[in-house]
Amino acid sequence: MEIEFWYEFASTYSYPAAMRVESAAKAAGVTLRWRPFLLGPIFGAQGWNDSPFNIYPAKGKYMWCDMARICEGAGLTLKAPVRFPQNGLKAARLALLGQDEAWGAAFTRRVYLANFAEQKDISDECVLAGILSSLGLDAGELIARSNAPENKDRLKVQTEEAIARGIFGAPSFLAGDELFWGNDRLEAALEWAKR
């Protein structure tokens, strides 16, 4: 009984999902795997060079209202990011290093808070180093490893795996091969995994 949580740091709805996925999985008795990936290549292949929430303004306006309701209900702070979407590439490379480590989940949550609650620039290596240090980690060593060619390639491979498994947006949950898209589908994914 396992679910995979596929997330992109620029993705708005991935923020409330990231903040609750670990406790929800634990409560359901389901093992959780964190899987950072990049939406940019997926959106680019669909002809989008920006977030669909910027390309389609009515959808974007709605999303921010909906996010405000969701975050209020979940007790999460939501502040307009310094830009939208932010570039989550460097953060994703670090999260990939941490995805099977004890610190990966906490790092991921801290990056989402930096983006959507603290108005910090998550593409800034200093911001990421600050988060790593606050978790008691060796920021310099991790950032160097995250920028190594093999780790860059690994993130590309992980994104290709997302595409191959049918993922087209974030957050997505996989229970085996069964795909669930959206923060609001977490419960359904956990139910499926428990079958």
Add this chain to the structure above:
Amino acid sequence: MEIEFWYEFASTYSYPAAMRVESAAKAAGVTLRWRPFLLGPIFGAQGWNDSPFNIYPAKGKYMWCDMARICEGAGLTLKAPVRFPQNGLKAARLALLGQDEAWGAAFTRRVYLANFAEQKDISDECVLAGILSSLGLDAGELIARSNAPENKDRLKVQTEEAIARGIFGAPSFLAGDELFWGNDRLEAALEWAKR
């Protein structure tokens, strides 16, 4: 305490929403208004001349899997429509005539069943006449009225109202000016209306 249910007959997720919205509103003690409209002009203005589920195949593949899970959970039959999306223009003109009449809700549900459970062509006036007759209505008279210029114009005005109020997809729920998009947001819309 009122919600408006904005729906388009071609829309997949509007099917489970239409089948449950009346009983859910009644259980919540919230008055329900049925508001048929057309997505075609809205999608056209975004540069789409087809359903986004056809334009973006990964999204479409996911939607049909997700719909299968939702319909199974709700005890609803789901069969691949004779085509997707179907042309719901004539059905919407009829639903508009019925939106404030006692028969409107039952007609709407029957059209969704014809589209998504019974593999019928809902753009076929004979199919629509059969539904009206089965409800004890004068099909010929209603179809003639639905095709009158003033009713055609009224549907255009209703669709323009949808756009003006921020609607970009279906199903949508409005509680006052608060917009909720998607079958999975019905409960949130009802909660909002009850505040």
